[in-house]
Every structure is written in structure tokens, then in C-alpha cells.
Amino acid sequence: xxxxxxxxxxxxxxxxxxxxxxxxxxxxxxxxxxxxxxxxxxxxxxxxxxxxxxxxxxxxxxxxxxxxxxxxxxxxxxxxxxxxxxxxxxxxxxxxxxxxxxxxxxxxxxxxxxx
Amino acid sequence: xxxxxxxxxxxxxxxxxxxxxxxxxxxxxxxxxxxxxxxxxxxxxxxxxxxxxxxxxxxxxxxxxxxxxxxxxxxxxxxxxxxxxxxxxxxxxxxxxxxxxxxxxxxxxxx
Numbered sequence: 001x002x003x004x005x006x007x008x009x010x011x012x013x014x015x016x017x018x019x020x021x022x023x024x025x026x027x028x029x030x031x032x033x034x035x036x037x038x039x040x041x042x043x044x045x046x047x048x049x050x051x052x053x054x055x056x057x058x059x060x061x062x063x064x065x066x067x068x069x070x071x072x073x074x075x076x077x078x079x080x081x082x083x084x085x086x087x088x089x090x091x092x093x094x095x096x097x098x099x100x101x102x103x104x105x106x107x108x109x110x111x112x113x114x115x
Numbered sequence: 116x117x118x119x120x121x122x123x124x125x126x127x128x129x130x131x132x133x134x135x136x137x138x139x140x141x142x143x144x145x146x147x148x149x150x151x152x153x154x155x156x157x158x159x160x161x162x163x164x165x166x167x168x169x170x171x172x173x174x175x176x177x178x179x180x181x182x183x184x185x186x187x188x189x190x191x192x193x194x195x196x197x198x199x200x201x202x203x204x205x206x207x208x209x210x211x212x213x214x215x216x217x218x219x220x221x222x223x224x225x226x
Contacts, residue, residue: 032213043119043205043217044158089157093213100165102148102173103215107157 002027002094004073006106009087013080013113021075021109023064023090033057033066033073034091034103044089047075080113087111118142119218121206127224134193136221138206144216146209147189149173149181151202152220158205164189196225 007022025033032051036044048057050066050073057064062077075088087108093101119140128134140147149161160173162181170181178200180192193200206218 034213036215041219043207043219044215045217046214049214096171100171101213102160102163103209103213105158107155 002031002092003104004090004092004106006088006090006109008107008109010110010112013111015082015113015115016079017113019075019077019080019084019111021088021090021111023073023075023106025071025073025090025092027071027092028095030068031092031094031101033064035062035064035073035075036089036091036105038087038089038108040086047088080111082113082115085111085113119206119208119216121204121218121221123221124219125222127226128196129226130197132196132225134196134223136191136204136206136223138189138191138218140187140189140206140208140216142208142210142216143186144208144210145186147183148207148209148215149179149189149191150205150207151175151200152205153202161191161204193223193225196223198225201225 004025034049035047037047038044048059050057053068055066064075087110090106094104096102145166148163150158164183204221207215209215
């Protein structure tokens with residue numbers, strides 16, 4: 001079935017370092033792709049999304065490009081801040097039967113940014 | 116006010132007790148979800164509901180039940196709690212563009 005695989009964490013970076021969190025997907029079609037972020041003590045919230053191949057989602061300095069050739073949706077940020085410390089989840093809608101789709105999440109990658 | 120609220124935020128209970136976790140939303144979405152989060156396992160879907168009359172089992176529904184009392188309310192019950200149900204539980208809604216909106220979570224500890 002449709003699924004996402006994201007890099008294992010944790011990831012620790014110094015402030016202003018470049019961030020990449022890898023996400024690859026397996027899907028029968030071209031579903032929308034999402035990155036969610038979970039800050040400490042909070043629920044998940046949408047960070048960015050892309051709805052079709054070659055789309056680039058962006059928000060808060062983060063970017064991810066939907067690449068069908070490599071079935072990837074890697075999350076990047078050029079200069080991370082301490083406030084970016086969180087857990088990041090890649091997700092896609094996976095078919096769950098009876099014509100419905102449910103979001104399937106990767107296992108999450110914990111990012112810690114140190115001053 | 117938060118769009119998706121969960122009560123309680125924290126709960127400690129004993130093995131065998133019945134527990135109910137409640138979720139309310141003001142977003143007007145028909146679709147609601149219950150997930151559990153465990154370290155290293157990500158989020159796993161317990162139950163979901165497309166409307167008041169439509170309840171569906173998710174990946175890990177055994178040991179759980181749900182009730183959709185109204186469009187805005189979706190509760191999760193553990194009829195007889197066991198220690199391996201210790202986890203962080205999230206309620207979520209979903210809009211027509213597949214974006215999900217999560218509550219703040221309930222941390223449940225079963226002793």
C-alpha cells in the first residue's frame with residue numbers, strides 16, 4: 001500500500017546550519033504530499049504541502065519539492081534556528097478501502113538545534 | 116480558542132479501569148480521527164469517522180471504542196485499560212483538501 005519512509009533521527013544541528021530531512025514515498029498514483037511539525041508539548045500542525053509533481057511547498061523558510069522521478073519530498077531549510085527544534089513528519093493520503101483515503105505518517109524525525 | 120480541544124490533557128489510571136478521552140472541534144469538519152503516538156512508531160490510526168453515522172476502525176482499534184455524539188464531538192474509550200495503552204493520544208479533524216488539524220494531545224499513563 002501507499003506509504004512514506006523518512007530518515008531516522010534524532011538530528012542535532014548548530015544554529016544557522018543547513019537542514020535536510022529525507023522522505024521517500026511509495027504510491028500508485030500522484031498523491032498530495034505533506035510535512036507536519038510537532039513542537040514540544042503540542043499536537044501536529046501542517047508545515048507545508050505539495051499537490052502535484054514538481055510543486056514546491058514552502059513555509060517559515062522550509063521548502064520541499066515533489067519529485068516523482070525519485071519519489072521523494074525532502075524537507076530543507078537553509079539556516080535553522082533554535083525555535084525549529086521539533087519533530088517533523090512526512091505524510092501522504094493512503095487508500096484505506098471503500099473509496100476513502102487516510103493520511104499515513106512517517107515515524108517522525110526529531111530535530112534539535114543548539115545555539 | 117483552539118479549534119480542536121481534548122480533555123483531559125493528562126491522565127494516570129490503573130489497569131482495568133475504564134477511561135474516556137474527549138475531543139471537540141469548532142472547525143465544522145465532518146471527518147474526525149483518533150491517533151496514538153509512541154516513541155519511534157510515529158502516529159497510528161485508531162478510529163476515524165466521516166460523520167455521526169459513519170465510524171471506521173483504523174490500524175490499531177483493538178481495545179478501544181469510539182462514539183461520535185455530534186459533528187463536533189468524538190470520544191475515545193478504553194473499556195479496560197492496560198499498561199501498553201500508555202501513550203500520547205491525538206484527536207484530529209480533516210478538511211476537503213486533506214489537511215488535518217490536531218488537538219494538543221492527551222498523555223495517558225496506565226499503571
